[in-house]
Amino acid sequence: MRALVKLKPGTENTILDVPIPEIGADEILIRVKACAICGSDIHKFIWDPSMHMYEKYLPLIFGHEFSGVVEKVGADIKPDEAKPGDRVTINNVHVCGVCEACRKGMMTMCPEFYWNGGTKDGAFAEFTVVKKDQILHMPDDMSFIQGSLIEPLGVAANAVEKLGVRLGDRVAVIGAGTIGLFTVLMAKAAGAAYVTSIGLPSDVERLKLAVAELGGDDYIINEGQNAEDTVKKLTGGLGMDVVFECSGAAPMVNLALSLVKVTGKVGVVGIYAKNLELDLSTMVRSQKGLIGTFGGTTPYSRTFQWAKGHPELLAKAEKIVTHKSRIEDIEAALKRSADHESIKEVFVFD
Ligand SMILES: [Zn+2]
Numbered sequence: 001m002r003a004l005v006k007l008k009p010g011t012e013n014t015i016l017d018v019p020i021p022e023i024g025a026d027e028i029l030i031r032v033k034a035c036a037i038c039g040s041d042i043h044k045f046i047w048d049p050s051m052h053m054y055e056k057y058l059p060l061i062f063g064h065e066f067s068g069v070v071e072k073v074g075a076d077i078k079p080d081e082a083k084p085g086d087r088v089t090i091n092n093v094h095v096c097g098v099c100e101a102c103r104k105g106m107m108t109m110c111p112e113f114y115w116n117g118g119t120k121d122g123a124f125a126e127f128t129v130v131k132k133d134q135i136l137h138m139p140d141d142m143s144f145i146q147g148s149l150i151e152p153l154g155v156a157a158n159a160v161e162k163l164g165v166r167l168g169d170r171v172a173v174i175g176a177g178t179i180g181l182f183t184v185l186m187a188k189a190a191g192a193a194y195v196t197s198i199g200l201p202s203d204v205e206r207l208k209l210a211v212a213e214l215g216g217d218d219y220i221i222n223e224g225q226n227a228e229d230t231v232k233k234l235t236g237g238l239g240m241d242v243v244f245e246c247s248g249a250a251p252m253v254n255l256a257l258s259l260v261k262v263t264g265k266v267g268v269v270g271i272y273a274k275n276l277e278l279d280l281s282t283m284v285r286s287q288k289g290l291i292g293t294f295g296g297t298t299p300y301s302r303t304f305q306w307a308k309g310h311p312e313l314l315a316k317a318e319k320i321v322t323h324k325s326r327i328e329d330i331e332a333a334l335k336r337s338a339d340h341e342s343i344k345e346v347f348v349f350d
């Protein structure tokens, strides 16, 4: 099968012909149909310092936002669980579900924890292997591309739930990548009264999309004091109830803290290539909180149920997909992303 493999640390990404993986008795072989490129995949493709922790898993096939068709099932899997031909989207995270860490919601500490496309081979390939608890059967009207978006929607849902966005809240979302845009959608779905997106001048098309398609109320181009001034005016000087930092640019965490109200919380959702200096004393005196949110494990199946119940919102989420290409087109996809020409790139397979 064709696969896009990171063989060793560095900027190189190689297309290889590799054997179709074998499956165990409790595993399922998936013929991949769509696998979206996550912002974190771009960090891995260019191998920036925030991804060096993955070195011990190389060589590896990345790709964790995917859907496909069941090709083959292991001996222990019953037909009502999965059978060849089933259309499925995948929860890319596997945990045991019963250990103490799992029961306490600390999924990444589960001894059986792995995630496809991060610590185990993923889906930038024609086939990949998952466990039966990772598959979710898609309804007929959910496309493979829509299925591939359930994971990033789950990440946004996790952020919104962790920060406890409530009915009537005023929310700012910094960053207009996939997760920033989906956080706008999920904050509105959770009942926020007003959501504004904040981005750079080069993000303007994305910011407009947040308003036109994803339910955002407005956007702010972050130049000079623009963001602080606009939020001050908007909230009578009080600040936003909740601010999400989804850009991954470390200094934006300070901006987020300045935009949130006294006693308010900032959700830190980005992954940061650089460390940051923080004015902790101001943060302490104003009793503001910084909360890291990562992955979508807990609300993943609920996000899937939500998407099934709101096909019109899932169709709107799909509007962020600007480019469909093949794994061979990786370099062009990376260039489009770097040049801000694309929003969401998806690799498709026949
Ligand atoms: Zn992702």
Ligand SMILES: [Zn+2]
Pocket: 095, 096, 097, 098, 099, 100, 101, 102, 110, 111, 112
């Ligand atoms: Zn566990």
